[in-house]
Amino acid sequence: MKAVAVVGIGKSAFGAFPDRDLRSLAVEAGEKALTDARVSPSQIEAFYLGNFAAPSFVGQNHVAPYIGLELGLGPVPCTRFEAACASSGSAFFHAVSAVGAGLYELALVCGVEKMTSQTTAKTAEILAGAGDAAGEVRAGATFPALFAMIARRHMHQYGTTREMLAAVAVKNHLNGSKNPLAHMRKVITMEQALAGKPVSDPLTVFDCSLISDGAAAVVIAPLDRAREFTDKPVKVLGIAQTSDYVALDAKEDITTFRAVRAAGERAYKMAGLAPRDIEFAELHDCFTIAEIVATEDLGLVAKGQGGPYVLEGRTCLKGERPINASGGLKSKGHPVGATGTGQICDVVSQVRGEAGELQVARHSVGLAENLGGSGATAVVTILGAA
């Protein structure tokens, strides 16, 4: 496989935008990425769109050509990928695979979701479709309930505390407060986080990511052509997509995501790197516990040590290994289909040294982890300076 590089990135703001529709958000992100890569729509040979639930949120299915043609693309393959919250991570994985295999020279990958036009109850119902509808969902489990069970078990098994969960929220809100594209730019204290309104015990409102509208896009090309399009190509060092059972009760151990472990191992192997080489990461903190579990599953700390790791401040913006410098899903927002490509944009921006107030000190190798549902899909990407 040829080396692949990200040569352009573009994001809309993440937030609640009653005046913006799905397509305008995606087109904004896509056009920014094309401009950043100095390419015209007619040069794009394939369009990969990640979207979770446009049919349910806004009544529009078949969204890849719906957006691709509006972007001015030619009659190229425009394809929608759906893998719950890992939809655009999956789109990115397939695009990188295709360009790496020599199928296309220039591909555009976009992720988008428009979530805020529905009621909270309807939104919870739509999100529950990423779980086992006939099983756990029918039994009443929403996603906060599933991750609450994971958190409770992690606390029981490893001594993880409410303070450790809250530390994720405090850190990510602080980071996000400096991110001009973040949904919730609000600093919170440990006391506030601990006193949050309960959602599903032990998770409070501060343990849950946000329901957002937004889009993010990247342009990729073979590394050996990357400098035609950008002065700062960022190389895909390693990438993998893996799968596991959708239902939580089918898993042997709910304190770990087998798919994340497998994707991490494959991505490290492809990159020829080990966890210790990862300088910073964007991890899928759909709930605070998910960030803690991800640090463990990716080998950034030993199993059970994810809680102390964040509580001790080692993953804060100025810490030894910043995690979710962008603010994460917790503060930046979680427009489901846009989250995977959003993470890629954030890591690329760091590697380029263009992250402004959010810039991390060591930024030559970063990792993005995108999780679908309660771990049935995982995409892990390692990016680095080219």
Next chain:
Amino acid sequence: MKAVAVVGIGKSAFGAFPDRDLRSLAVEAGEKALTDARVSPSQIEAFYLGNFAAPSFVGQNHVAPYIGLELGLGPVPCTRFEAACASSGSAFFHAVSAVGAGLYELALVCGVEKMTSQTTAKTAEILAGAGDAAGEVRAGATFPALFAMIARRHMHQYGTTREMLAAVAVKNHLNGSKNPLAHMRKVITMEQALAGKPVSDPLTVFDCSLISDGAAAVVIAPLDRAREFTDKPVKVLGIAQTSDYVALDAKEDITTFRAVRAAGERAYKMAGLAPRDIEFAELHDCFTIAEIVATEDLGLVAKGQGGPYVLEGRTCLKGERPINASGGLKSKGHPVGATGTGQICDVVSQVRGEAGELQVARHSVGLAENLGGSGATAVVTILGAA
């Protein structure tokens, strides 16, 4: 790109199955394809699932790992592709591209839809999501209405008649009556077809395909390894996926599908073949007019000659170039997400000479055309004896 072969096929029956759920249909087709290819689930390196609207029809999203893990696959990439009625055609296109590029040696492609658990009104609403929701759908257009406009314009411009449309239905019902897996095994006469209950003038109930449950799957491998898995490998001679506007009113000419023309040109070029080389075809007859337009767009006849072509009997089972020997979507059924892989199974079965009562005389080169929405996605595949 390496040559790719289909080494296993499997289909569930298409029909209305109140006792079957989405997953059991997909698993049935997948297991049959694996058995046909003599491979175990653990040998499969990537799973490509085409599904249009499981979240809306049955409340289940994230369906690729949901089905893949039930099939016993390992932690491989399980990915859902959505491209309206071309969902599994698109999944097949991406799978063939990946295997051809050397990314995987064995891939399983499946298409599935479970449609009959909803009311007709709700089903029409879900299907309308494949059109332009904020435009034509909001204005009241359902899919029969969109294709009625196409038919009316084709009649106006080329002299196509109601008899010609009805000839498609009569032919496909006759073929389907011999297909043990078809949804509606009922012979109809020209008189019956012409006297059908109006749906959207000029289309009657006999011009519309069926709302069905069903699944179809194929296993693919590099051609140079194909004989490890089957005695009758069928080669993918050419394949392409293309895109066009979703909204009908964005198109310059609604009597032709630009995406089908482009996909056909690319597939012919890749195969080194011309339309005259196509001995039989499975075309996307979601409505009778769509089969007529497809024969023209694929160059099987001159523009405007698709109507006379079918009326003269030249595309019947014993005609010079059988079209929809399987019964087509019209009689076989149209479980949306399963239609693309279903067509591939049908063409492969013909090339192998295993189509029984439906066997066509000349069967060394066949074509499958899978259409998404009113032409926003097209996938054209040419298959032949290896």
